Amino acid sequence: MISLNYYEPETQQWQPITFNQLPTQLPADARLWINLNDASVDEQQTILQHFAIAPTLAEDFGRQRHPPKLEAETHFTLLILRGYADVDFSEYSGSAQVNLLYSKQVLISRIYCHNASLLNQLKPQIKTTQSADIAEWIKHLILTVSASYLEKLINFEEEQSELEDGMLQRGTDEQMARIMRYRSVLRKINRNLAYQKDIFADAFYEEQNPLLRHFSATDVRDFYEKFERLHSMTDLYYDQLSDLVEGYISTTSHQINERMKVLTIVSTIFIPLTFIAGIYGMNFMYMPELQIANAYFIVLIFMALGGIAGLIWFKIRGWW
Incomplete structure (x- = not known):
């Protein structure tokens, strides 16, 4: 209309x-x-x-x-x-x-x-x-x-x-x-x-x-x-x-980077330790280290020192 x-x-x-x-x-x-x-x-x-x-x-x-x-x-x-x-x-x-x-x-x-x-x-x-x-x-x-x-x-x-x-x-x-x-x-x-x-x-x-x-x-x-x-x-x-x-x-990117940095540090420390544990977890009958009486404690100490050395290195480099 x-x-x-x-x-x-x-x-x-x-x-x-x-x-x-x-x-x-x-x-x-x-x-x-x-x-x-x-x-x-x-x-x-x-x-x-x-x-x-x-x-x-x-x-x-x-x-x-x-x-x-x-x-x-x-x-x-x-x-x-x-x-x-x-x-x-x-x-x-x-x-x-x-x-x-x-x-x-x-x-x-x-x-x-x-x-x-x-x-x-x-x-x-x-x-x-x-x-x-x-x-x-x-x-x-x-x-x-x-x-x-x-x-x-x-x-x-x-x-x-x-x-x-x-x-x-x-x-x-x-x-x-x-x-x-x-x-x-x-x-x-x-x-x-x-x-x-x-x-x-x-x-x-x-x-x-x-x-x-x-x-x-x-x-x-x-x-x-x-x-x-x-x-x-x-x-x-x-x-x-x-x-x-x-x-x-x-x-958000900064927060993600911080989380990734922590995960990277943890991964970097535990990957070598996992490698060592993997070696001694193999089921072979003849492994020379198995005959050493204190081999278990020696490997644990070596693994602990490796992890601590990694943390010290990250701290010196300022990555942590």
Whole structure:
């Protein structure tokens, strides 16, 4: 089902209308928001054809999964953004994707979001008796998308500090599993933030950038700085988690080396003794040493001296 909200310049009020009531030519002061969240594919195509949206823009707008993107034609601009819809970084169910087609008077939106609270924040707020500037709505959506990351990143700082303290005291496999999950999620959102940062960074180098049609250079710089800061924070957290992983692996390797050193020392001492015991454990009838009355004690003393000599040698070499 298509949801249309129309601002009538004569009455100066917003009102819901049907597609059949849509004016063929919008008055200069009119505004229109078309919400396609609950629309079928056919209904969506009808709207896009009505406004003569270019096929390339229409195709990208209709996709549920698409990297953040900015593209423009003569009258309409396509902006695709991705917000973070999960509660924290312990899981990643998927991004909240915001697909927007907008001009000076018309906003066509389709939002894919499994978080009801965030979905509500991503809807333009209609004030019945007040005209809405489409650019202000787009600005609100961009800031909401950036805020969806910022809140989680700020909360994650404390979680990461606790993880770091736990790993320094005595790291566990469970903590390592949590760190690996966090790294996976941060890597995914880092890609989204990199795309979105680049969208706004390009506006500084392109005089005809589509963003500058509706926003001032100050606004675009503000958008860029927000996403650049978020991207830097995810880079920082990812690097810190990587350091914890490397530290845990180094500590574990050191512990294994210490255990292996003990086992090696024990093996080195007892292998010669086992060799001697093996020789005298052979069942031959004629063995010269068997006729010596004190042979048993002599062999034991020799074996004990060999073991002690080995320990002394390891101590001198600093291996023990």
